Amino acid sequence: MERTTLDLWVGIFVVAGLGALVTLALKVGNLGTYNMSETYQVEAYFSNIGGLKAQASVKSSGVLVGRVSNITLDTERYEAKVTMSIDKRYQFPQDTFANILTSGLLGEQYIGLVPGGEEGFLKSGDVVKKTQSAVVLEDLIGKFLFNSAPEKK
Amino acid sequence: MMAALTKNFVGLGRRVMNSLWRIGIGARFLSLILLNSGISFSRFHLTVKELFFSGVMSLIIILVAGMFVGMVLGLQGYETLKRYGSESALGSLVALSLVRELGPVLAALLFASRAGSAMTAEIGLMKATEQISAMEMMAINPIARVVAPRFWAGVFAVPLLAAMFSVMGVFGGYLVGVVLIGVDEGSFWSQMQSNVDFQHDVLNGVFKSCVFGVVVTAIALFEGYDAPPTAEGVSGATTRTVVESSLAILILDFILTALMI
Numbered sequence: 423m424e425r426t427t428l429d430l431w432v433g434i435f436v437v438a439g440l441g442a443l444v445t446l447a448l449k450v451g452n453l454g455t456y457n458m459s460e461t462y463q464v465e466a467y468f469s470n471i472g473g474l475k476a477q478a479s480v481k482s483s484g485v486l487v488g489r490v491s492n493i494t495l496d497t498e499r500y501e502a503k504v505t506m507s508i509d510k511r512y513q514f515p516q517d518t519f520a521n522i523l524t525s526g527l528l529g530e531q532y533i534g535l536v537p538g539g540e541e542g543f544l545k546s547g548d549v550v551k552k553t554q555s556a557v558v559l560e561d562l563i564g565k566f567l568f569n570s571a572p573e574k575k
Numbered sequence: 576m577m578a579a580l581t582k583n584f585v586g587l588g589r590r591v592m593n594s595l596w597r598i599g600i601g602a603r604f605l606s607l608i609l610l611n612s613g614i615s616f617s618r619f620h621l622t623v624k625e626l627f628f629s630g631v632m633s634l635i636i637i638l639v640a641g642m643f644v645g646m647v648l649g650l651q652g653y654e655t656l657k658r659y660g661s662e663s664a665l666g667s668l669v670a671l672s673l674v675r676e677l678g679p680v681l682a683a684l685l686f687a688s689r690a691g692s693a694m695t696a697e698i699g700l701m702k703a704t705e706q707i708s709a710m711e712m713m714a715i716n717p718i719a720r721v722v723a724p725r726f727w728a729g730v731f732a733v734p735l736l737a738a739m740f741s742v743m744g745v746f747g748g749y750l751v752g753v754v755l756i757g758v759d760e761g762s763f764w765s766q767m768q769s770n771v772d773f774q775h776d777v778l779n780g781v782f783k784s785c786v787f788g789v790v791v792t793a794i795a796l797f798e799g800y801d802a803p804p805t806a807e808g809v810s811g812a813t814t815r816t817v818v819e820s821s822l823a824i825l826i827l828d829f830i831l832t833a834l835m836i
Contacts, residue, residue, distance in 0.1 A: 425620065432623050435631045439735025442742040443781065449764075450670045450745055451773040477772070 461488060461507035462546035466520045466533075471502045472556025474522055474531045480506050482535040487512045490533065506533060513543040522556040531556060601797045608726050608796070611719035621724040622731075629690035629725070630732035634739070636685055641740035644677055645669060645747025652748075653756055662758050666767035669748030670741075674771060674780045678741035680828050683787035686733055687820040691795035694725055695816040698799030699809035707800075722796050729792030730785070737784035779835050786827060791820045 468474075471493065480488040488508035496503040508514070517538030524531050544550070615622045652668045698721065701707050710717045745767075752758045771777065795816045802812035 428627050429620075429623060431631045432626045435626070435634065436731075436735065438634075439738055442735070442738035445742050446674060446738055446777050446780075447773055450674065450741070450767055451771045451777045452768050479769075 460510040462510060462544075463491065464506050464508055464514075464544050464546070464548055464550055466504050466506065466550040466553050467496065467499060467501045468504060468520075468522060468553050468555045469501050470555040470558060471504060472522055472524075472531055472558055474504065474533070474556065478530065478532050480508060480533045480535060482512065482514070482537065487535065504533070508544075515540045516542045516544055516548070517552065518544060518550055519552045519554065520550045521554040524557070600801070601793065604797045604800065605793050607718055608723050608793070611716055612723040612727060614719045615724040615727050621720075622727050625725045625728035626732060629686070629694070629728050630736065633686055633689050633732070633736060636689055637682055637736045637740050638743050640681065640685055641673075641678070641743030642747040644681060644740075645673065645744030645749075646751045648672060648677075648744065649748035649751030649756070653752060653758065663762035664766055664770075665748070665752045665758050666763035666765075667770035669752070670745050670767045670771050671776060673741040673744040673748075674776050676780075676828070676832070678744065679737045679780050679784035679787055680824060682737035682740040683733055683784060683791055683824045684821055686729070686736060686788075687791045687795070687824065688817050690729065690732070691791050691816050691820055692813045694729070694792070694795040695799035695802070695813045696809060698722070698725075698796060699802035699804075699812050702800065702802060703804040703806070703809060705804075718800075722800060726792050726796055729795070730788045733788030733791065734781055734784040737787075738781065741780070783828065783831050786831060787824050790823050790827060794820045794823060 474490065474493065476490055476493055478490045479486050480490060488506050490504055491507045492505040494503050495501075504520075506520075514535055515538045517540040519536040519538065521534045521536065522531055523534045538552075648669045649665065652665050653662060656662050656664055656668065698707075701721065707717045707721070710720060749763065753760045753763050798812040798816045798819070802808045
């Protein structure tokens with residue numbers, strides 16, 4: 423085969439392969455939604471985060487507004503300290519609620535922000551004071567059993 | 576009784592020693608390829624030619640296979656997910672299984688049997704017809720001139736083929752899931768995008784296929800170069816290439832997956 427045709431075919435092959443990689447990254451993967459424009463960091467303390475993981479989504483009214491960037495255990499309070507990166511476009515009042523919710527019955531856990539009514543907005547490094555921990559199934563069952571035990575008598 | 580037992584152990588020990596010995600020679604062969612690979616970049620058309628024979632010529636089998644694997648995943652996944660009422664997760668099921676496992680592994684297996692066996696047979700026959708010795712007589716290093724370009728071509732080709740395999744598979748899953756069965760198109764793509772992580776899934780898959788590319792090509796070239804220069808020897812080497820590289824891919828896939836999770 424002539425050298426130019428060979429080179430042409432190999433060129434097409436390499437371009438198609440790289441195109442496939444880009445498709446995987448953007449269309450199949452989440453690289454398109456990965457880097458949010460500019461973010462600010464907000465912290466929140468939870469007594470139990472359940473199955474929340476880093477990179478979990480932060481939503482408000484169901485809209486994706488940020489991601490969980492870091493989860494550590496604060497050894498002074500013995501509570502989970504969750505750092506969230508929130509898109510600069512979205513400002514939240516200082517008395518915003520942060521709840522750990524579950525999408526669907528068995529879905530992933532995410533943080534839902536419910537805005538309060540205060541005038542001032544959360545700034546970078548602020549702490550969300552009102553939080554609600556994840557619902558742990560064992561606790562629920564435990565409470566249910568505890569409550570229903572006396573009724574049987 | 577005792578003598579028979581000792582004989583068994585001697586046989587086992589000899590086998591283990593032989594296979595260790597071969598792995599050692601293979602590793603030395605690989606380092607020799609790496610040391611002598613300058614020419615495959617300075618005279619890049621040598622590599623391009625091999626890329627044509629191992630990469631471009633494997634395109635059709637990779638694309639068709641990827642398409643059908645994706646279609647089967649779409650069908651089977653739908654049948655299973657339907658029981659739990661979560662058909663909308665079909666997109667992420669198809670994409671995750673392709674990007675993480677099936678794409679790299681099946682593309683490498685197909686490459687091993689389509690291009691790897693051809694490489695072994697070609698080099699084995701070159702050796703049997705004394706073309707390799709002729710090169711040495713002309714003071715041309717056969718490893719730099721014949722083996723290294725094929726090695727780099729394989730290393731380049733396998734990740735690209737794996738990516739194309741995955742994309743075709745996702746397309747096949749889309750065809751069956753959305754076009755044929757009628758899963759909601761929006762949830763198909765959005766579930767896929769929210770569940771497939773670029774770094775954790777896509778990049779790890781690419782890394783896997785790079786490793787497979789190195790291993791498959793190295794095995795194919797080593798078996799060809801090491802083959803006894805007879806018709807029987809070349810045929811045995813071709814068989815060994817397919818068997819060894821398939822096993823190596825599957826075993827390495829387990830190890831890499833265990834390391835990455």
